[in-house]
Amino acid sequence: MQPAIAILDAEELDANAWRPSSCTGWPASSRSRVVVAIAGLVRAAGGGETLLARAGAISSLHTMRYWSTTDQQWRPLFLDAAALAGPAEGEQRWGDFRPSELMAGRTAYFWANDSRSGSVVYGMRVLERSPQRIVLGEENVSPVRALGLTVFRPTALQTVVFAQRQTNDVWGLYILARIDRQASSFVASGHEASTANRALALFRYLADIPTDAEPPAAR
Template identity: 40%
Template sequence: MRALSRALVVLALVAAAHAASAEDLSDPAASLEESEPSCPPEIVPPWPEEGDEPDYLGWADGAVPLAAIASCTSWDGWQPTLVVSLAGVFRLDGGVNALLARLGGISGFAGVKYWSFYNRDWTTMIKSASALKSADAKARREDFTAAELGDGAPRYFVQHDNRSTGGTVYRLRVTERSDDLLRVEVENVTKVSFLIVTAYQPRDLRSVHVFRRAGPRLWRYFGLAGMRASGVSVLGRASATNRTVAIYRHLIGVPTDQEPPAALE
């Protein structure tokens, strides 16, 4: 009788583990409604398998689907000249607070690398980065905590990347947050200069990052990165795609210079 009881306990534990595993491995190719319901399917890349590289789409100039993008962002009336969308599936322990901690760890973005279409090599994209007390680039402070980002107030950081001369101040704000969803919007609040040329005016570099839980430790990511060049653009579609993938890799804890590059041409 005791042997039978032990066998039943073992079977129950195995069944529970199997159920948890099945839930954790929920289909990453599920419908758009389960991932980012507000965005039209024409701007959402196919969902990759867990562990695969993110999939992406890109549009430039007159091909940018402005109406579709405006329908699920706060970009209504803004006309970007280049947009990249990204879809990824990844595992993460710690839930939304872990995501907020990674987003708030601004100093950790320094050293992020991407595949440079121009250099044909892995290149440091972000030379330095710091959280700010305000929109003043000199008001530097320690990294943001998960609690600070999670309250929904605008937060500011300064970042110096390899395609700008000097630092650029950005505003970051959590616009939606629950145990199963995190939505973050980022935009530049100071101009981006390259040598003596203004490449991007304030608010002309924008991104939206949506993380949605697909299982106990499984998450789907959907992101949009848009830019509107002011005169001469310093980024083409391949470089913009690779830079977007680099940020995604950093956020999910993958080496940013991991082979293979996303866009080679």
């Protein structure tokens, strides 16, 4: 079943005076160019440990596919990815993060070769972790560049994942993704559909379902 999806651009966000809730870990004063919200139920046999294992499986990120509104076809989100020992791209690379390593308050770093923008380092912070609820925040630690220009400064791309146990192995999964207002308007404007499709790919990846299943969030 397709999860519920909402896409809000800057005009709509300003009209509703939207500000991020404190539970996201985002600054309340931050202003967004686009916000995407995705919510649905997923099955996770093994509970939170299973979801954390999926989130920590960095080497599998190259399997994620999203619908490109530019190319009008499914394409890989990342060409390669690896866990890092620290926040710099030159840090030692190692295996995937185990659930036991993803403890509340810790930030795990990973490198990804984005199929559009090339090498980017991300930080994944465990905001909450309990048998009933998991909250993960993710943001770019390094700048995102295109055509020799910085189009997204550090922390301009942020995602937060809320996972709440419902019954037995059924969890409610809620994802918020945003582009900061200070991101380059040259790239960020009109990219609401792309942001939504990338967020949907993450939802499906965590839900362990095909990421290129029809339909995409937007065409």
